[in-house]
Amino acid sequence: MKSLNGARIRGMILRYLLLALGTVIFTLPMIYMISTSLRPNGALYEYPPRFFPKWEALTLENYGYILNQSKFYVNFLNSVFVSLSTITLAAAVSSAMAFVLGKFKLKANKLIFGFIILTMIIPGTTMIVPQFELATKLNLVNQLWGLIPFYVAWVIPFSTFMIKGFMENIPGEIMEASWIDGASVWTVYTRIALPLASPAIASVSIFNFLTAWEEYPWANTVINDTSKRTLPIAIAGFFGQHQFTQWGYVFAMSVLTLIPVVLIFILCQKFFVQGLTAGSVKG
Amino acid sequence: MVTKSRLNRAQLIALLLPGLLVFAAFTVYPIIRLFWMSLCDMSFSSMLTQPFNGIANYKEVFQDQTFWTVFVNSIVYTLITVPGQMAIGLFTAILLNGIKRFSVTFRVINYLPVVTSWVIASLVFRYIFNTEGLLNYFLWKILGVTSSNIRWLDTRWGGISVAMILGIWKGIGWNMVIFLAALQQVPQDLYEASDIDGCGAWGKFIHVTLPGIKGTILFALIELTIGGFNVFTSIKMITGGKPAHQTDTLLTWMYYKAFSTGKFGYAAALSFVMALCLGLLAIVQFRMMRNRDN
Amino acid sequence: MRTRTKLLAAMLACLMFLTVGSAFAEGETVTINFWHHYSAQSAENETLMNVLIPAFEAENPGIKVNAVSHEWAELHDKVLVSAKSNALPDVARCDIAWLPEFQKMGILVALDEEMPDFAEVSGKLLDSAMSTTVIGGHNYALALNTNSKIVFYNKAMLEEAGVQVPTTMDEWVETVKKLSGENANGQQVWGWNEPALAGWNICPFIWSFGGSLTNEDQTVATGYINGPATVKAVETFAELVKAGGITGFNSGDIPMTDGFGTGRYAMMLEGPWKSAELAGAYPDVAYGTAPIPAGEGGSISVLGGEDIAMFNTANKEAAWKFMQFMTGEFAETEMAKCGQIPVNKAALESETVKAADYAPFIEAIQTAKARPTVAAWSEMDNDLTVAMTAVVSGEKTAQEAMDELAAKWDELLK
Numbered sequence: 008m009k010s011l012n013g014a015r016i017r018g019m020i021l022r023y024l025l026l027a028l029g030t031v032i033f034t035l036p037m038i039y040m041i042s043t044s045l046r047p048n049g050a051l052y053e054y055p056p057r058f059f060p061k062w063e064a065l066t067l068e069n070y071g072y073i074l075n076q077s078k079f080y081v082n083f084l085n086s087v088f089v090s091l092s093t094i095t096l097a098a099a100v101s102s103a104m105a106f107v108l109g110k111f112k113l114k115a116n117k118l119i120f121g122f123i124i125l126t127m128i129i130p131g132t133t134m135i136v137p138q139f140e141l142a143t144k145l146n147l148v149n150q151l152w153g154l155i156p157f158y159v160a161w162v163i164p165f166s167t168f169m170i171k172g173f174m175e176n177i178p179g180e181i182m183e184a185s186w187i188d189g190a191s192v193w194t195v196y197t198r199i200a201l202p203l204a205s206p207a208i209a210s211v212s213i214f215n216f217l218t219a220w221e222e223y224p225w226a227n228t229v230i231n232d233t234s235k236r237t238l239p240i241a242i243a244g245f246f247g248q249h250q251f252t253q254w255g256y257v258f259a260m261s262v263l264t265l266i267p268v269v270l271i272f273i274l275c276q277k278f279f280v281q282g283l284t285a286g287s288v289k290g
Numbered sequence: 291m292v293t294k295s296r297l298n299r300a301q302l303i304a305l306l307l308p309g310l311l312v313f314a315a316f317t318v319y320p321i322i323r324l325f326w327m328s329l330c331d332m333s334f335s336s337m338l339t340q341p342f343n344g345i346a347n348y349k350e351v352f353q354d355q356t357f358w359t360v361f362v363n364s365i366v367y368t369l370i371t372v373p374g375q376m377a378i379g380l381f382t383a384i385l386l387n388g389i390k391r392f393s394v395t396f397r398v399i400n401y402l403p404v405v406t407s408w409v410i411a412s413l414v415f416r417y418i419f420n421t422e423g424l425l426n427y428f429l430w431k432i433l434g435v436t437s438s439n440i441r442w443l444d445t446r447w448g449g450i451s452v453a454m455i456l457g458i459w460k461g462i463g464w465n466m467v468i469f470l471a472a473l474q475q476v477p478q479d480l481y482e483a484s485d486i487d488g489c490g491a492w493g494k495f496i497h498v499t500l501p502g503i504k505g506t507i508l509f510a511l512i513e514l515t516i517g518g519f520n521v522f523t524s525i526k527m528i529t530g531g532k533p534a535h536q537t538d539t540l541l542t543w544m545y546y547k548a549f550s551t552g553k554f555g556y557a558a559a560l561s562f563v564m565a566l567c568l569g570l571l572a573i574v575q576f577r578m579m580r581n582r583d584n
Numbered sequence: 585m586r587t588r589t590k591l592l593a594a595m596l597a598c599l600m601f602l603t604v605g606s607a608f609a610e611g612e613t614v615t616i617n618f619w620h621h622y623s624a625q626s627a628e629n630e631t632l633m634n635v636l637i638p639a640f641e642a643e644n645p646g647i648k649v650n651a652v653s654h655e656w657a658e659l660h661d662k663v664l665v666s667a668k669s670n671a672l673p674d675v676a677r678c679d680i681a682w683l684p685e686f687q688k689m690g691i692l693v694a695l696d697e698e699m700p701d702f703a704e705v706s707g708k709l710l711d712s713a714m715s716t717t718v719i720g721g722h723n724y725a726l727a728l729n730t731n732s733k734i735v736f737y738n739k740a741m742l743e744e745a746g747v748q749v750p751t752t753m754d755e756w757v758e759t760v761k762k763l764s765g766e767n768a769n770g771q772q773v774w775g776w777n778e779p780a781l782a783g784w785n786i787c788p789f790i791w792s793f794g795g796s797l798t799n800e801d802q803t804v805a806t807g808y809i810n811g812p813a814t815v816k817a818v819e820t821f822a823e824l825v826k827a828g829g830i831t832g833f834n835s836g837d838i839p840m841t842d843g844f845g846t847g848r849y850a851m852m853l854e855g856p857w858k859s860a861e862l863a864g865a866y867p868d869v870a871y872g873t874a875p876i877p878a879g880e881g882g883s884i885s886v887l888g889g890e891d892i893a894m895f896n897t898a899n900k901e902a903a904w905k906f907m908q909f910m911t912g913e914f915a916e917t918e919m920a921k922c923g924q925i926p927v928n929k930a931a932l933e934s935e936t937v938k939a940a941d942y943a944p945f946i947e948a949i950q951t952a953k954a955r956p957t958v959a960a961w962s963e964m965d966n967d968l969t970v971a972m973t974a975v976v977s978g979e980k981t982a983q984e985a986m987d988e989l990a991a992k993w994d995e996l997l998k
Contacts, residue, residue: 022385023392029382030399036459037402039424040414048865052838052846054769056427100309107306119310126317128512128572130520132541133561136548137320137327143669160316163309192301221407223523228549231619231662231671233652239409243527244624244655246413253625254417261410272405276398280467421836422771439772443836529835534973550661551963552668 044069044258069259079260081234082241085151086264089237090219093158094212100159101166102208106200108167109174110182120171123164131161132224142229151235154219154226162215169282173207174200210282213275220268238264321565327558347559356535357560360543363450367539368518371457376510378458379465384499386466387473397470401463408460412527415456419443419528449529449537456524461514468506476502505579512575519568540564614902615648617673619663621656627860627922629653635918640909647902660962667691667895674898675906677728677890680716681783681955681965686893688959692724693894695904705908713927716954717891725891726911729924731855732885732948733788735877739870741773741850749872753792753879757820760829763850776824777832777849779840781972783955783965785833786821787886788853791953793817794881798997802956805993810986813880819982822975833976845869855888856945857923873944887952889927960996967992 039058046060047068073079108116138157139148147153177200185195201208223239230236236244242264245257272279331343351357382400386393403411418425419442426439442448480498489497500507522541525531531538531546538546540560548557622628637649652673654662660682666672667689678686686692695717696702706714706726713727737749745763750756760775767773778785783797790797795814798805808814824830831837832849841858843849845866852858853876862869875883892910894903909915916924916931925942926932955961971985980988 019389022389026382026385026389026392026396029385030396033400033403033459033462036411036414036418037406039418040410043417052422052842052848054771055431056422056424058424100312103305104309107302111302113302119306122313122318125569126313126321128516128569129321129565130516130541130568132520132522133544133565134317134320134324135545136554136557136561137323138316139548139665139669140323140327140554141316141320143671146670148666148669148671156312157316160312163313163317167309192298192305196305217405221409223407223409224526224545228665231652231654231666231673232617232650234650239407242413243409244653246527256625257413258417261413265406265410268405268407269402272401273398276394279401280471416835419836420838421834422838423836441834441836444834449835532835533833533977534970536973549665550657551966552664 040258041262043254044262046255048253048255069255070263072256073259073263077245077256077260078233078236078241079263082236082238083263085235086220086237089151089154089158090216092152092155093162093219094215096155096159097162097166097215098208098212101163101211102170102201102204103196104163104167105170105174105204106196109171110177110200123167127164127168135224135228138225139228148229149231149235151230153229154222154237157225158215158219158222162211162218166211166215169211170204170207173204177203206278206281209275210278213271213278214282216271217268324558324562324565327555328562330555330558332555332558333552343555347555348563350556351559351563356538356543359536360538360540363446363538364519364521364540367450367454367457367521368515371454371461372511372514372518374454374458375461375465375514376507379462379510380469380503382462382466383469383473384495386470397467400466403460404463406460408523409527411456411460412524415452415459415524416443416528419452443529444533446533446536449525449532452528453521453524453537456528457518457521461517465510465514468510469503472503472506473499508575508579512572515571515575516568519564613646613648614899615650616675616899616902616906618649618651618675618677618906619654619659619673620651620677621654621659621679622677623655624653626857627864628857628919628924631918631922636910636915639914640906643909644902644905647905649906663691664689670897672895672897674903675892675894678725678893680887680889680891681957681961683717683724683891683893684719684957684959685962687719687724691895691897693896693898693900694722694724695726695894696723698900699904705911708913708928708930709911710927710929710932713889716889716957717893719957725893726907727927728890728892728911729916729919730887730889730927730949731857731925732887732945732952733853733855733876734885734944734948735851735874736844736854736858736871737851737874738844738847738849739872741847745850749874750877751874753820753877756877757824760824760851761827764827764829767847771848772828773848773850774829774831774843775850776830777840777843777852778830779832781833781969781976783961783968784886784888785853786818786968786972787953787955788876788884789817789821789879790814791884791886792876792879792881793820794879798956798993802958803997805997806990808990809993810983810990815982815986817879818972818975818986822972822978822982825976826978841865844871853885855923856925856940856942860921860923875944875948883948883951885948885952887949887954889925958997964993964996967996 042059045065045067047064047066104119107113108120142148142153142157145153147156181199181203182195185199190198221239222237223243226237227240227243230240238260242257242260245253245260328347329343329345330340331346332340386396417423420426421439421441421443426436426442429436430439440448442452476499480502481494484494484498519540521539522545525537525539525542526545529537531542535543535546541564544557544560544564547553547560620632622632632651637651640649641647656679659676660679663672663676663678663682663686672691683692696706699705702723706723709727710730713730714723717723717725717727735749741763742749747759747762748755750759763773763775765773787797790813793813793816795811795817796808797814798808821830832840832843832852837843838846838848840849840852840854841861842865844852845862847869862871876885877883892907894900894907911928913928913930913934916926916928917934917936920926920931920934920937920940920942925945926937931937956964958964967989971980971989974980975982975985
């Protein structure tokens, strides 16, 4: 018995050691990014290269530059506007779709759901050419709000799929009672289905927020004006200036961009796990 | 029942309609349009006329040497990153599944790369893998395992490798979370039964764990395969396709053809081939999943 | 938990309100969209945003300028794509090499036909620079600035290696080899930096070696781009790359200015803006300049420069005012302070320009050649990069790669 215990303890220690090692490898790139953002631009090609800057060389000048000189606020607010609009609209339309598809037997259900699955299979970027043409026809090129319908359309399949799964699990009896009371579809949707499905909607919204917050290829294709750029394009733009890259600025801006995301992630961790696992375990 | 009434039907449609319209206009229509575009001559010079061109674009795609280069790049990227992140993710999940303290802490930290945006993560990796960067210094001057700076970003397979390492690094957290959830659903008594049969840890993994999480493995396989072919931002940021398009993938090459040379017809044909292949692949994978369920 | 959610919702609502508010708070004036490729953190961009545009807007109440900075290659692509999506800017600063392509697409305004005072405006600019705007007998732009590239060398590195500034191409090969190797830290150093393998980078060598890209009429490439002198130039360049003498065009390389500033690249071929850039980022590095070494074809650099063009979707009246302003004496003099050589005759006479010592560049411009002025140049340029990449990586010999390139170019030049 004793030896078994010993083996167990050894196993545990090994587990923790491996996990700790993994964690170090996971976080090194991020720590390096932060440490680079804290050193002066001139020290970037110092020899030997350092993982941490010298203590006395630590500086906030990159952050000062980003906050004062660049259009960071504008880019930040642009990203906030686009992301929040996307998640709000996506939550509204896809929860309604999920409610109808999950709770009622319409003839078109199969067809609609088939299309939803189909579009989940095709990588989004493959459609960039016809979507660009569409944006041109609708005059959505170089319009900040013009990003929103495209983002909403992108996240609808995944959102509907997830929320539908949740709606299906709402017991029929709860709704049955309302029907007998003569409630309308709208009432049942807003009073019963929505509140019950709110955890699913919340976790889907977090994913949608991330999608919209970090989207790069599409925004980079349709947005031109500096004042309409979202954060990813702004960062890429800082980098893209050839001949000398000011990594300090790039990474200071990156850190500032990541803060809201990491905060949301840590605060809403529970919803994250829920959203992720709902799809996978069900299959 | 009440649902059959006219009024309710109208309300149902009213609920469906907004989502369906957006979805149809901005996703379904472009897919159909994509197919049509792939059959038209759509270069900058024939912008306005867009004459029907038959399968000429497809011919051009398949006769293009660069297409085959980027095709191989995408295949290699997917073949390596998908099993790579699944294996490491599953391993991490198994480690986490057996511990109580700090489990949440590890989970949160390991998930952080997933929420880091592609643009930022790509730039960080580009910086680390610079020829004069930290990693080369570490490998050469501190560990002494190399005898010169490795030109990571300058060669075809070097550049692809960096993108693959990034892809795996960024994907492990996602795999870890879904595998952890799957592991927690494997009935505990199966493990106990195998204990009695005298199975070792490896035996348990093969005979109990793997069959127990088969569904999740297939799910991850489908999702990650799609993701693997969708690789775009990391290549664009890390190598930009350099040298001479040798590190481009299907999508970055498609994008280049469309938005730098104006060959929209060519790009549409390439996209359509890709969508078609992935669609077929996913159907096969779905079938496999369904067979397992029955 | 509940209150936290509510608080969060309230915060989000506030933020959204703020952003929507800022998005719609625009007045009723004419806005000129001006696209350029002054890099976002450069002195040029500072001057544009903080000096020129405010001055223009003060002079022209009712006109606002929305300046957008794109990276060089991206500006070219964005213009092409925007032409397709009816989202062209009013005015753009274009590399002189792009004009034929844009003109062929029919998106440029023929200024000499549409602007009654064109002759008066263009008369203030150098004729040689204005000639870059002529296609098929019409002027499609105003010249904005001109430039060429000359050798920048790190004085200390040349002294240490005990070598002189190369004046011939044979000397250049030897000098680059001598300057390359390792420094005291054991870091690799290179004798020459070349940040890309495109026409802008390779043409000076081809021409100086006595080679050429096409015939005089720009209709045939075979016999020129794969001619013996061109192949010799490409071969020499590629051998120096393989010998570790030249680098800079790889994704993993130290960027040009940083490498030169930190003593990792001993020499480079660069334009007048480099002085301002070095003064800003690496004020301590002591460098000198010299003309590009002469080969059998002489000392031939590449003619660079930008024109300012108007697109046919523009608000023509306001755009024309802005173009006149940008090519006027005040703007050209201000830009001259950041390394943009003026083409405005009055600005060239100003004290600022005389103090800037552009003499070596202006001398190089006298003998510099322009890249082919054909609509297909961008595509040809890309082909050239692909071919050069194959040669420097040893995948193909110079002759093989240039033969293939010649066949491709012949098609494009038809």
